[in-house]
Amino acid sequence: MTIPTTSSARRAVDRDILRLAVPALGALIAEPLFLLTDTAMVGHLGATPLAGLGLASAVLQTIIGLMVFLAYATTPMVARRLGAGDERGAVASGVDGLWLALGLGVVIALAGWFATPWLVGIFGASAQVAEAASTYLSISMAGLPAMLLVFAASGLLRGLQDTRTPLWVAGVGFTANIALNALFIYGFGLGIAGSAIGTVIAQWGMVVVYLIVIARHATRVGASPWPHHAGLLRGAASGGWLFLRTASLRAALLLATWAATALGSDELAAYQVAITLYFTLGFALDALAIAAQALVGKGLGAGDVDHVRAVLRRCLLWGVGSGVVLGGLVIATAWVLPVVFTSSAEVAALLPPSLVVLGLSAPLGGLVFVLDGVLIGAGDARYLAWTGLVNLAVFVPLALGVVWWSDAAGLPGAASLAWLTASFAIGYLAARAVTLWLRARGTAWLVVGSA
Numbered sequence: 001m002t003i004p005t006t007s008s009a010r011r012a013v014d015r016d017i018l019r020l021a022v023p024a025l026g027a028l029i030a031e032p033l034f035l036l037t038d039t040a041m042v043g044h045l046g047a048t049p050l051a052g053l054g055l056a057s058a059v060l061q062t063i064i065g066l067m068v069f070l071a072y073a074t075t076p077m078v079a080r081r082l083g084a085g086d087e088r089g090a091v092a093s094g095v096d097g098l099w100l101a102l103g104l105g106v107v108i109a110l111a112g113w114f115a116t117p118w119l120v121g122i123f124g125a126s127a128q129v130a131e132a133a134s135t136y137l138s139i140s141m142a143g144l145p146a147m148l149l150v151f152a153a154s155g156l157l158r159g160l161q162d163t164r165t166p167l168w169v170a171g172v173g174f175t176a177n178i179a180l181n182a183l184f185i186y187g188f189g190l191g192i193a194g195s196a197i198g199t200v201i202a203q204w205g206m207v208v209v210y211l212i213v214i215a216r217h218a219t220r221v222g223a224s225p226w227p228h229h230a231g232l233l234r235g236a237a238s239g240g241w242l243f244l245r246t247a248s249l250r251a252a253l254l255l256a257t258w259a260a261t262a263l264g265s266d267e268l269a270a271y272q273v274a275i276t277l278y279f280t281l282g283f284a285l286d287a288l289a290i291a292a293q294a295l296v297g298k299g300l301g302a303g304d305v306d307h308v309r310a311v312l313r314r315c316l317l318w319g320v321g322s323g324v325v326l327g328g329l330v331i332a333t334a335w336v337l338p339v340v341f342t343s344s345a346e347v348a349a350l351l352p353p354s355l356v357v358l359g360l361s362a363p364l365g366g367l368v369f370v371l372d373g374v375l376i377g378a379g380d381a382r383y384l385a386w387t388g389l390v391n392l393a394v395f396v397p398l399a400l401g402v403v404w405w406s407d408a409a410g411l412p413g414a415a416s417l418a419w420l421t422a423s424f425a426i427g428y429l430a431a432r433a434v435t436l437w438l439r440a441r442g443t444a445w446l447v448v449g450s451a
Contacts (some may be wrong), residue, residue, distance in 0.1 A: 013307075013314045020163045020291035021318070025284055027154055027166030037178055038195045039276050041185050043342040047269050049192045050342060051125065052132025054272030058257040059119050060140055061279075062250040063108060067148050069239035069246060070101045071155035075290070076297035076377045078159025083301025084450035087160075091214075091223040094156025098214070099227035101152035105145025113141040123261045125268070136196045143200035146207045153210035158294050160217070169209050177202035241381035248388030252395050256424045259399045263406060263416050270350040270417055273341045278358055278425060281326055285366045288319045289373025296377030303448040312374050312440065319366035327362030330355055353418035361425035368429050371436035380445040387435035394431040398423035 038057075043050045074097040081090035112119070116138045120130050154166045180201055184194025218225055253275075260271035292315045299308040330337075334355035338348035375384055402423050406416035439445060 009310070010314065013310045014318075016295055017288065017291045017311065017314055017318060020158070020161065020294055021287045023163040023167040024158070024290040025167075025287035027163060027170040036276055036280060037174070037181055038199060039273060040341050041181050042192050042195050043273070043344075045185075045191055047266060047342070047344045047347055048126075048128045049132045050272060050344075050347070051129045051265050051269040052134075052192060053136055053195070054257070054268055054275075055120055055123050055125055055129065055133035055261075056137040056140065057272065057276075058123075058254060059112075059137055060144075062254055063112060063144065064147050064151075065250045065253075066243060066246050067101075067104060067108070068151060069242035070097055070104075070148055071151040071158070072242050072293070072376050073097070073239035073381075074152055074155030075159045075293045076379050078156055079161070079294050079297030079377070080301035080379075080450050082160060083298035086450065088221040088223050089450075090159060091156070091217050091221050092228065094152070094159060094214070095218060095223060095225060096227050097152040097156060098149060098211075101148040102145060105148040108148075109141045109144040112144065113138055116141070123258060125261060126265060129265060129268075132192050136192050139193060139196035140200060143203040146200070146203035149207045150203065150210065153207070153214060156214060156217075158290055159297065161294055161298065163290065163294075165213055169206050169213075172209070173202050173206040176205055239381075241385040242376070244385035245381060245388045248385075248392045252392055252399075252424065252428055255396065255399050256420065259403050259420050260417070262403045263420070264413065266344070266346050267350060267413050267417050269342065269344065269347045270338075270354070270413075271420070273338065273347070273351060274354045274358065274417070274421055276341075277330065277337070277355065281330065281358065281362055282365060282369065284326060285319060285322055285362070286369045286373070288315050288322065288366070289369045289376075291315065292370060292373040293377035296374055297379075300378060300446070300448050301450050305446050305448065308378075308446065315370045315374065316367065319370035320363050321366070323363035323366030327359040329359075330362065331359035334359065350414045350417050353414050354421040357418055357421045358425055361422075361429060364426065364429050364433060368432045368436060371433070371440050374440060375436065375445055378445045378447065380439065383439055383445070387432075387439075390435060391428060391431040395424065395428040398427045 038053060039050070042053045074094055077093050077097075078090045081087075081093060116134050120133045120137060123130075123133075125133065157163070157165050177199055180198030181195050182198075184190050184198045185192075186194075188194055190197065215225065217223075256275070257268075257271070260268045263271075292311060295311045296308050299305070299311065334352045337355060338351040342348055372384070375381075399420065402416065402420045405411065405419070411419070
């Protein structure tokens with residue numbers, strides 16, 4: 001049997017990819033859309049609240065990002081069992097993931113609430129910025145268990161080849177978040193605290209909807225709603241390597257935030273806008289990676305290696321092409337977008353060069369996110385964890401070099417921020433592209449079976 005190369009076979013694979021990727025797009029960008037909403041609304045309160053949001057968001061994104069294995073481990077595990085014909089076992093695996101998410105979420109939220117002053121203090125920001133960041137972060141800890149439950153629930157449904165339900169839930173959650181934030185920030189005059197309160201309420205509303213949907217699936221296939229000890233251990237073990245892989249990604253993001261803080265408060269506020277747009281682009285491109293996870297997991301569970309190879313090739317084509325289109329849009333609007341997110345003329349003036357850099361990096365991002373999704377779908381987390389450390393080692397001197405060069409050469413703020421953006425969005429992503437491509441071109445990751 002050979003990899004399908006006819007136009008009809010390619011169209012069939014494309015239909016499978018788009019059937020999952022297009023709805024996944026809406027669900028994936030829910031989190032950055034929440035952050036975009038917060039950024040836009042808080043940005044009009046002034047540079048200090050916006051900079052505070054930047055620090056708090058860096059901590060929250062780090063915590064949430066480290067727990068993304070709850071989705072990324074669940075999707076291929078559920079998909080493999082589905083491909084092997086065990087739908088009841090597939091749903092049961094996802095339910096175990098929900099319980100694991102709830103337990104981790106409660107523990108992390110409590111620890112995070114007590115540690116908020118210390119977490120904010122790490123960045124060395126001014127007293128006013130630190131106060132705003134602490135306010136937002138302490139309130140947002142109440143929404144952490146909800147976000148982890150959303151991860152696990154969406155991972156379960158993706159493994160079942162359903163990305164439409166997460167799209168619907170994300171759309172309702174995003175709409176509610178806008179309304180609630182407007183009410184609490186401006187209606188009640190709570191400022192940055194109101195932004196956090198509105199987002200937490202919207203997050204828990206999404207959880208309620210997910211639990212109703214998953215309970216129906218469990219009833220349909222006869223899966224127990226209670227956790228299984230073996231399933232919890234299996235989920236924790238399979239997610240361990242993904243946790244390490246994500247830790248290296250988050251370490252790079254934290255280093256970039258520290259570097260932006262060292263450049264100055266206005267630069268930090270501008271960096272918050274730039275990195276928020278980066279996440280939005282990344283989650284949009286990651287929709288193809290989610291499709292790859294689900295299709296690769298199901299294909300390997302069914303033992304169809306040729307189909308898996310075809311999915312890899314077509315997802316890469318779609319990923320790079322989408323990056324070109326999205327990057328072009330960012331570059332075309334680089335001088336318009338800043339005023340949407342901040343009322344500070346000083347902050348807005350810093351952004352256009354960095355946004356151009358983001359646009360140029362988008363095709364590379366499409367390549368990286370797809371390859372990452374393929375290997376996650378195959379369960380090749382150990383390789384991703386070890387090479388993540390290599391990629392981080394490449395980025396560290398780049399970020400530190402920007403801070404040193406900016407200070408030594410007296411670079412203008414816009415130039416310093418653009419070089420920092422390039423060190424992450426181009427330098428770091430290039431390192432990831434090399435390590436991912438070396439693995440994907442081989443066969444070691446093509447392991448078939450239900451586990």
